[in-house]
Amino acid sequence: MRTPVERARSLLGRRPLRARLALVTSAAVALVALGVLAAAYVVIRYELVRQLDLQLKQQAQLIAMQSRGGADTGVLGDECVWRAAPACAQVVRADPTAPGQRGLVLPVTGATRRVAAGSLGAYYSDIRHDGHPMRMLTTPLPGREGRALQVAARSDTVDQGVSQAGRYLGAVGAVGVLLAAALGYLASRTSLRPVTRLTATAERIAATRDPAHRIELPPYEARRKDEITRLATSFNTMLGELQEAVAAQRRLVADASHELRTPLTALRTNSELLARAERLTPAQRERAAEALGRQLREVTGMVNDLIELARDEEPRPLVEQVRLDLLAERCVAAARGHWPGTVFTADLAAATVHGVPARLARLLSNLLDNAAKFSPAGAVVEVRLERADGFLDLTVRDHGPGISDEDLPHVFDRFYRSRQARALPGSGLGLAMARQIAHAHGARLTAEQAGTGGARFRLRLPVTDADR
Numbered sequence: 001m002r003t004p005v006e007r008a009r010s011l012l013g014r015r016p017l018r019a020r021l022a023l024v025t026s027a028a029v030a031l032v033a034l035g036v037l038a039a040a041y042v043v044i045r046y047e048l049v050r051q052l053d054l055q056l057k058q059q060a061q062l063i064a065m066q067s068r069g070g071a072d073t074g075v076l077g078d079e080c081v082w083r084a085a086p087a088c089a090q091v092v093r094a095d096p097t098a099p100g101q102r103g104l105v106l107p108v109t110g111a112t113r114r115v116a117a118g119s120l121g122a123y124y125s126d127i128r129h130d131g132h133p134m135r136m137l138t139t140p141l142p143g144r145e146g147r148a149l150q151v152a153a154r155s156d157t158v159d160q161g162v163s164q165a166g167r168y169l170g171a172v173g174a175v176g177v178l179l180a181a182a183l184g185y186l187a188s189r190t191s192l193r194p195v196t197r198l199t200a201t202a203e204r205i206a207a208t209r210d211p212a213h214r215i216e217l218p219p220y221e222a223r224r225k226d227e228i229t230r231l232a233t234s235f236n237t238m239l240g241e242l243q244e245a246v247a248a249q250r251r252l253v254a255d256a257s258h259e260l261r262t263p264l265t266a267l268r269t270n271s272e273l274l275a276r277a278e279r280l281t282p283a284q285r286e287r288a289a290e291a292l293g294r295q296l297r298e299v300t301g302m303v304n305d306l307i308e309l310a311r312d313e314e315p316r317p318l319v320e321q322v323r324l325d326l327l328a329e330r331c332v333a334a335a336r337g338h339w340p341g342t343v344f345t346a347d348l349a350a351a352t353v354h355g356v357p358a359r360l361a362r363l364l365s366n367l368l369d370n371a372a373k374f375s376p377a378g379a380v381v382e383v384r385l386e387r388a389d390g391f392l393d394l395t396v397r398d399h400g401p402g403i404s405d406e407d408l409p410h411v412f413d414r415f416y417r418s419r420q421a422r423a424l425p426g427s428g429l430g431l432a433m434a435r436q437i438a439h440a441h442g443a444r445l446t447a448e449q450a451g452t453g454g455a456r457f458r459l460r461l462p463v464t465d466a467d468r
């Protein structure tokens with residue numbers, strides 16, 4: 001069976017966040033207010049009683065001075081019904097059988113006899129006399145051994161003052177609790193307004209599947225730097241990134257569909273043509289078969305490139321220490337075999353990086369193939385690896401037509417092909433893949449115009465600790 005605390009937590013947990021925050025805030029403020037009022041009540045009561053005790057002490061001193069040389073036993077004043085002090089006073093002896101100990105108006109106890117005997121100090125007590133509440137001081141009578149002085153006064157005024165203060169403080173406490181509840185609700189509503197907008201935006205996106213929605217922040221809220229505003233700003237940033245990712249995905253699908261439509265149509269045409277091979281001459285069948293194989297390789301390469309582009313990061317188990325200079329040297333040697341009409345030169349400083357060798361080799365091969373594709377016959381492609389400001393710079397520079405200003409911002413876009421590249425083989429995915437591999441390795445790949453003509457691609461990688 002659940003305890004009351006567990007039941008309260010369960011009930012509170014089913015409430016909305018705004019209601020819980022308002023309840024907790026109101027309860028905290030109300031508890032503080034009630035605590036302050038309770039402390040004020042205790043202080044007021046203590047001060048009123050202390051004032052009455054001081055009056056009794058002063059009256060006792062005055063009566064003691066007046067009784068010197070006079071009566072030193074029995075009743076000194078018995079008008080206890082009056083509220084003004086002194087009202088009741090009497091001298092009590094330690095010996096109850098002594099003269100004057102009969103007919104005393106104030107109660108005498110064993111403690112009173114001990115005060116008279118000197119074995120107990122002065123003390124205050126609350127009594128009732130003739131139906132009235134009274135405050136009484138019992139103190140030794142100065143200069144008179146074996147005697148105690150009792151002075152009492154009605155405490156109605158103190159009791160009424162304490163009761164009146166309690167009523168006033170109770171009323172103030174009730175108003176304070178109501179005000180705390182109102183302020184708690186207002187504070188929770190104001191503080192959680194961006195969260196409410198965030199929830200509404202998230203629900204709207206879930207219903208419409210459109211990430212173009214944003215959390216609208218008024219100017220006075222946007223100027224704040226608290227956690228709620230930062231959450232709303234971060235959520236808007238996340239929505240912007242999501243919208244961009246969705247748009248990029250749609251562009252990729254549209255571009256891939258467009259790029260695949262032509263080779264697939266050619267594949268269908270050639271396959272249908274080969275299906276009627278008996279009507280073709282041997283030369284026609286050979287040309288159709290060669291075209292079919294070339295188109296199959298083109299489609300296969302494009303599909304493989306799309307699969308590679310769909311990978312966001314490199315598999316961590318495959319990351320290792322890579323001698324980048326040796327890897328680049330092997331890639332340059334392979335490029336010389338693929339492009340015999342292009343001259344490749346390499347100036348490579350020894351360097352080690354963290355990475356996946358096969359992926360880095362694919363990146364370098366794409367850059368070298370791109371440079372050779374745009375280089376005239378017999379031109380030189382320069383590959384250089386050097387250190388610069390704590391980084392490694394690997395540059396691939398060709399001496400072709402270069403990159404125009406309008407094409408420069410788009411050279412790494414998927415399926416983008418400049419006017420010069422549209423007549424050349426390729427799918428427009430090589431440089432996009434190279435940049436993605438560089439990003440996955442924490443590197444930066446940029447393109448620029450070379451100073452004396454041609455294009456230069458620069459790959460900047462961080463240096464490993466072991467090679468610093």
